[in-house]
Amino acid sequence: DVKVTQSSRYLVKRTGEKVFLECVQDMDHENMFWYRQDPGLGLRLIYFSYDVKMKEKGDIPEGYSVSREKKERFSLILESASTNQTSMYLCASREAGGPTDTQYFGPGTRLTVL
Amino acid sequence: GENVEQHPSTLSVQEGDSAVIKCTYSDSASNYFPWYKQELGKRPQLIIDIRSNVGEKKDQRIAVTLNKTAKHFSLHITETQPEDSAVYFCAASRGGSQGNLIFGKGTKLSVKP
Numbered sequence: 524d525v526k527v528t529q530s531s532r533y534l535v536k537r538t539g540e541k542v543f544l545e546c547v548q549d550m551d552h553e554n555m556f557w558y559r560q561d562p563g564l565g566l567r568l569i570y571f572s573y574d575v576k577m578k579e580k581g582d583i584p585e586g587y588s589v590s591r592e593k594k595e596r597f598s599l600i601l602e603s604a605s606t607n608q609t610s611m612y613l614c615a616s617r618e619a620g621g622p623t624d625t626q627y628f629g630p631g632t633r634l635t636v637l
Numbered sequence: 638g639e640n641v642e643q644h645p646s647t648l649s650v651q652e653g654d655s656a657v658i659k660c661t662y663s664d665s666a667s668n669y670f671p672w673y674k675q676e677l678g679k680r681p682q683l684i685i686d687i688r689s690n691v692g693e694k695k696d697q698r699i700a701v702t703l704n705k706t707a708k709h710f711s712l713h714i715t716e717t718q719p720e721d722s723a724v725y726f727c728a729a730s731r732g733g734s735q736g737n738l739i740f741g742k743g744t745k746l747s748v749k750p
Contacts (some may be wrong), residue, residue: 565743568737583714622668622730
């Protein structure tokens with residue numbers, strides 16, 4: 524059974540703080556993803572990584588960066604949090620086979636930036 | 638750019654009725670179309686998917702149809718039950734080797750007992 528975990532379910536930060544969101548998967552998946560979920564906007568891809576130390580920008584990378592030093596862990600970094608980054612953040616992982624492999628999601632981190 | 642449109646945004650049905658959610662996509666290279674269900678407070682989970690070489694796929698009470706010519710695909714749920722109440726997301730794969738997914742904006746389905 525695939526397990527994707529995220530470091531926090533709820534997080535409250537102040538404007539300008541540096542924020543780290545962490546995601547860990549235990550299925551030796553090659554690919555990992557960060558999405559943000561906002562009401563009425565669906566799931567939007569922020570960044571993805573198809574291997575260790577590899578990263579690619581998604582559709583809305585501005586204001587975010589990522590780190591993948593180990594295969595099982597993918598971190599999302601908000602260098603200087605802003606109120607418009609208040610959102611639900613979902614991590615996902617999948618095997619390296621390509622788009623037809625299932626993406627497995629983590630439980631999400633609801634981030635509030637005050 | 639690539640886009641996936643999903644309709645309706647909300648859908649309310651009586652228990653036992655059918656529900657249909659429709660999506661259209663813009664990328665001609667899309668060849669994989671999954672549907673995810675997200676119950677309140679939970680993570681999205683894959684419920685069914687279809688590949689471009691197939692026109693229809695069924696799994697018990699749910700089915701997905703694909704019309705590649707028209708670039709649209711639909712989710713059909715028959716004999717709806719209260720536990721079907723959730724937000725449903727359609728998605729389409731992007732062309733190219735990465736094959737990431739583009740998600741629709743979601744449909745909130747409410748099944749009234």
